[in-house]
Amino acid sequence: MPRSFLFLLASSRSDGNTELLARRAAEQLPADVEQRWIDLAKHPLPDFEDLRHDSDHVRPKDGNTGLLFDATIAATDIVIASPLYWYSLSGQAKRYLDYWSGWLRTPGVDFKATMAGRTLWGVTALAHEEFEVADPLVGTLNNSAAYMRMRFGGVLLGNGSKPGDVLRDTEALARAKTFFAQEAPLARFPYEEA
Ligand SMILES: Cc1cc2nc3c(=O)[nH]c(=O)nc-3n(C[C@H](O)[C@H](O)[C@H](O)COP(=O)(O)O)c2cc1C
Numbered sequence: 561m562p563r564s565f566l567f568l569l570a571s572s573r574s575d576g577n578t579e580l581l582a583r584r585a586a587e588q589l590p591a592d593v594e595q596r597w598i599d600l601a602k603h604p605l606p607d608f609e610d611l612r613h614d615s616d617h618v619r620p621k622d623g624n625t626g627l628l629f630d631a632t633i634a635a636t637d638i639v640i641a642s643p644l645y646w647y648s649l650s651g652q653a654k655r656y657l658d659y660w661s662g663w664l665r666t667p668g669v670d671f672k673a674t675m676a677g678r679t680l681w682g683v684t685a686l687a688h689e690e691f692e693v694a695d696p697l698v699g700t701l702n703n704s705a706a707y708m709r710m711r712f713g714g715v716l717l718g719n720g721s722k723p724g725d726v727l728r729d730t731e732a733l734a735r736a737k738t739f740f741a742q743e744a745p746l747a748r749f750p751y752e753e754a
Pocket of ligand 1: 577647685693
């Protein structure tokens with residue numbers, strides 16, 4: 561399957577630091593790797609409803625849910641570009657991941673088997689200079705990938721508060737140059753680590 565990257569922008573503002581950093585990393589992808597960019601603020605998902613145990617499930621076809629479902633299963637690589645909000649994912653990013661729980665029951669599509677072996681990546685801007693405060697976000701993405709039997713490429717972190725600040729984080733820009741060229745091992749839960 562040729563590689564195709566789905567970039568999900570999950571900030572509450574456009575042209576912010578997370579998007580700038582994600583675009584810097586994406587510039588390094590080979591030209592034959594497809595890139596699709598979807599801004600979750602411009603394609604908002606309705607409130608997630610947990611219907612896993614009490615309704616007939618249908619494949620999402622309409623609106624932003626259908627668009628995001630189709631884009632997700634078409635991509636080999638999913639990049640969650642979420643700013644750090646309260647030490648974790650933004651609401652937009654979290655809501656998108658919540659939808660995966662419903663999609664696990666889509667008739668005719670084994671969502672878990674479809675996503676297994678594909679790669680989850682993160683890109684995050686944060687105001688704090690000590691990046692370990694983003695560990696909850698990194699853990700959320702790592703454990704979600706582990707649950708889905710996906711690969712996890714890690715999270716590209718950059719510092720910034722107002723839009724454009726991240727372009728002064730020279731170390732983040734240097735990491736962006738090789739970020740997507742890294743090996744992405746199969747994700748493991750922390751208790752599975754050797
Ligand atoms: C709702 C909200 C919560 C935030 N929480 C944190 C946080 O927990 N830690 C932090 O370092 N920065 C926090 N910030 C700052 C943003 O992470 C920072 O401004 C970042 O550059 C925003 O990314 P963006 O430019 O892509 O929108 C928060 C900002 C907002 C609006």
